[in-house]
Amino acid sequence: MSAVHECTCGHRGENPYLPMSMVIQRIVDETDDRTIKSFDLAFACEEDAERFCFSPGQFCELSVFGKGEAPFGIASSPTEKGFLRFTIKKAGVVTSALHSLVPGDVIGLRGPLGNCFPLERMKGKDVVVIGGGFAFTTLRSLIVYLLEGGERDQYGKITVVYGARNPGLLMYKEDLAAWEERDDIEVWQTIDREAPGWTRKVGFVPAVVEEVAPSAENAIAVICGPPIMIRFTLPVMTKLGFQKEQIYTSLENRMKCGIGKCGRCNVGPKYVCVDGPVFSMAELEELPPEY
Amino acid sequence: MEPFLFAKDQLSEFVAELMSRVRLYAPVPRDQELRFDEVKTPDEVVLDYRNTTKPPKMVLFPQTERMIAFAQEREHFNKVLQVPFDEQPKAILGLRPCDARSFLLFDKVFGAGKYIDPYYQARRKSTLILALACTHPRPTCFCHAFGSGPYDSEGADILMRDAGDAYLLEAVSEKGAALLEELGLAQADQAHLQKAAELEEAAYQKLVEIEPVEGIERDLEDLFESELWAEISEKCLACGTCTYNCPTCHCFTIEDRVLSGGGERVRSWDSCMYPYFTLHASGHNPRPDQASRWRQRVMHKFEYLPHNVGLYGCVGCGRCVVNCPVLLDIRQVLRRVRQERASKVES
Numbered sequence A: 001m002s003a004v005h006e007c008t009c010g011h012r013g014e015n016p017y018l019p020m021s022m023v024i025q026r027i028v029d030e031t032d033d034r035t036i037k038s039f040d041l042a043f044a045c046e047e048d049a050e051r052f053c054f055s056p057g058q059f060c061e062l063s064v065f066g067k068g069e070a071p072f073g074i075a076s077s078p079t080e081k082g083f084l085r086f087t088i089k090k091a092g093v094v095t096s097a098l099h100s101l102v103p104g105d106v107i108g109l110r111g112p113l114g115n116c117f118p119l120e121r122m123k124g125k126d127v128v129v130i131g132g133g134f135a136f137t138t139l140r141s142l143i144v145y146l147l148e149g150g151e152r153d154q155y156g157k158i159t160v161v162y163g164a165r166n167p168g169l170l171m172y173k174e175d176l177a178a179w180e181e182r183d184d185i186e187v188w189q190t191i192d193r194e195a196p197g198w199t200r201k202v203g204f205v206p207a208v209v210e211e212v213a214p215s216a217e218n219a220i221a222v223i224c225g226p227p228i229m230i231r232f233t234l235p236v237m238t239k240l241g242f243q244k245e246q247i248y249t250s251l252e253n254r255m256k257c258g259i260g261k262c263g264r265c266n267v268g269p270k271y272v273c274v275d276g277p278v279f280s281m282a283e284l285e286e287l288p289p290e291y
Numbered sequence B: 001m002e003p004f005l006f007a008k009d010q011l012s013e014f015v016a017e018l019m020s021r022v023r024l025y026a027p028v029p030r031d032q033e034l035r036f037d038e039v040k041t042p043d044e045v046v047l048d049y050r051n052t053t054k055p056p057k058m059v060l061f062p063q064t065e066r067m068i069a070f071a072q073e074r075e076h077f078n079k080v081l082q083v084p085f086d087e088q089p090k091a092i093l094g095l096r097p098c099d100a101r102s103f104l105l106f107d108k109v110f111g112a113g114k115y116i117d118p119y120y121q122a123r124r125k126s127t128l129i130l131a132l133a134c135t136h137p138r139p140t141c142f143c144h145a146f147g148s149g150p151y152d153s154e155g156a157d158i159l160m161r162d163a164g165d166a167y168l169l170e171a172v173s174e175k176g177a178a179l180l181e182e183l184g185l186a187q188a189d190q191a192h193l194q195k196a197a198e199l200e201e202a203a204y205q206k207l208v209e210i211e212p213v214e215g216i217e218r219d220l221e222d223l224f225e226s227e228l229w230a231e232i233s234e235k236c237l238a239c240g241t242c243t244y245n246c247p248t249c250h251c252f253t254i255e256d257r258v259l260s261g262g263g264e265r266v267r268s269w270d271s272c273m274y275p276y277f278t279l280h281a282s283g284h285n286p287r288p289d290q291a292s293r294w295r296q297r298v299m300h301k302f303e304y305l306p307h308n309v310g311l312y313g314c315v316g317c318g319r320c321v322v323n324c325p326v327l328l329d330i331r332q333v334l335r336r337v338r339q340e341r342a343s344k345v346e347s
Helices: A046-051 A093-099 A137-148 A173-181 A205-212 A227-240 A281-285 B008-019 B097-110 B118-125 B174-183 B190-205 B216-220 B228-233 B290-309 B319-323 B330-346
Strands: A020-029 A036-043 A059-064 A068-073 A084-089 A106-113 A126-132 A158-164 A186-191 A219-224 A247-250 A278-280 B004-007 B023-030 B033-038 B064-073 B076-082 B090-095 B127-132 B158-162 B166-171 B252-259 B262-269
Touching: A020 B076, A036 A046, A036 A093, A059 A084, A059 A093, A068 A084, A068 A093, A068 A106, A068 A137, A068 B252, A084 A093, A084 A137, A106 B076, A126 A137, A126 A205, A137 A158, A137 A173, A137 A219, A158 A205, A173 A186, A186 A205, A205 A227, A219 A227, A227 A247, A247 A281, A278 A281, B004 B008, B008 B023, B008 B090, B008 B166, B097 B118, B097 B127, B097 B290, B118 B127, B127 B174, B158 B174, B158 B190, B166 B174, B166 B190, B216 B290, B216 B330, B228 B290, B228 B330, B290 B330, B319 B330
Parallel strands: A126 A158, A126 A219, A158 A186, A219 A247, B023 B090, B090 B127, B127 B158
Antiparallel strands: A020 A036, A020 A106, A036 A084, A059 A068, A059 A106, A247 A278, B004 B166, B023 B033, B064 B076, B064 B262, B158 B166, B252 B262
């Protein structure tokens, strides 16, 4: 055993399995059923913070030491300095352990991993962001990046359709409220059924997309959500004139290493961890339905 | 350069000589089987064998390996402790050419690409491979289906050949040549070279007839939705024996363990034959049945790996054939793939 790894900076060398130490700064309940929390993390080491560089759509492996490690999309934008945000639903061993932590606790982080949303391709184009339920984490990163990256004028119209079963399950309520105040982004929030006090859209995401009808001309769409939502939204997109090459999504599969070695997250010959998680519908059409 | 030689009755002296230089792994009796393990005494090495049940991959890719450790301050583990890489000079003696070639695939997966696996790479770089050509290929052996053979030197640093009462040693790599020079063995004489050539010839005569594997990746391309996988997997018990005993299977899991006074993150061999391998926390499983898992095993070895790294995930050692409790035979599966493809093309 070598010396105690006091500080991760400069010691990680070329070991992609070695996590950096992160301090939990802030934990926020995102939904009123309290199953989804956002964790704002700060690098324990200044050098790690300076070296860490990511793009919206990428993910990290988070670990609760002694419990295990799991992959999560980065929910904050590279334009938000001083913290990294991960929004995590309590589901398995690692997420349950994460939910039991408090600010000040130290967890591990490896990354950033995987590819990102097609930011370069989006330049000069309208961007349509469609999300459902819990699958809005990296979409938040993308939207904040487009709005706050100092290059807002590089992109055309930004349209967001975000749905959840009920108002209490919509995440990032402060962000949504702030975006609604702006005139350089159009936000459509929807819930499945009428609820007291709800004044926005009611209906499933595909129906709202059809009603809002964002133009397919010179546009890129990103759709993340439960498989059933994606399945019913795609025909609507086709009707609106979107080609498979214009639509992107982000896949999730069970992962361990996150670096293309452990052999489980593949969809046909492609690894979600290194070839994804972001794929265009045209790319997915070439792959078997193994996700 | 002519090969070197040592007499078979000098094996323990040869082993002792190697042990004085490196940490030596060789086939030794362990738990009622012959296994590649660290040699404890020079006379326990067995070179007169067909093949081991478990492959020598465990030397470079241990079945369970500690990756990092955790220390505790206050109530949680919150310190990461690095585990030193195994860079101590090592050698694997007496592995078969099929097993030596298996490391070439590991090199492509763990030792190349955007990320290098440092645990594997450190062991690999510090390990010499002394392969032993195979005089008695078994009926289940099919290395020759890959264009290889029982005397293939690929992947080895030194190739040893049986020459009756002696072994001939020939350098394959520079590392191997350097070791042979240091060892100062006798040069092989004409009689032993002659005998070795005879045994080699006899070994090739023992190979069973088999169709070449080359091109199978193209046959598999359109078979993802085939009924074939359900048919093949029907009797599979999902025991994972085929993958654990496979010299090229390299899929692993990473788990944390808590021990008294500390914690550690370990990686262990895992198997695509198990439902848990791909099970999401939500309960969704992209490979929900044994048919889809069998398809993954075959596709990974014979379509995805050739496509992604240019090598098959199989060297034809036949361990999965020998050890399958329900007699599933990968050679038969590949034959069925060819048939299925042929019938698809016809229809």
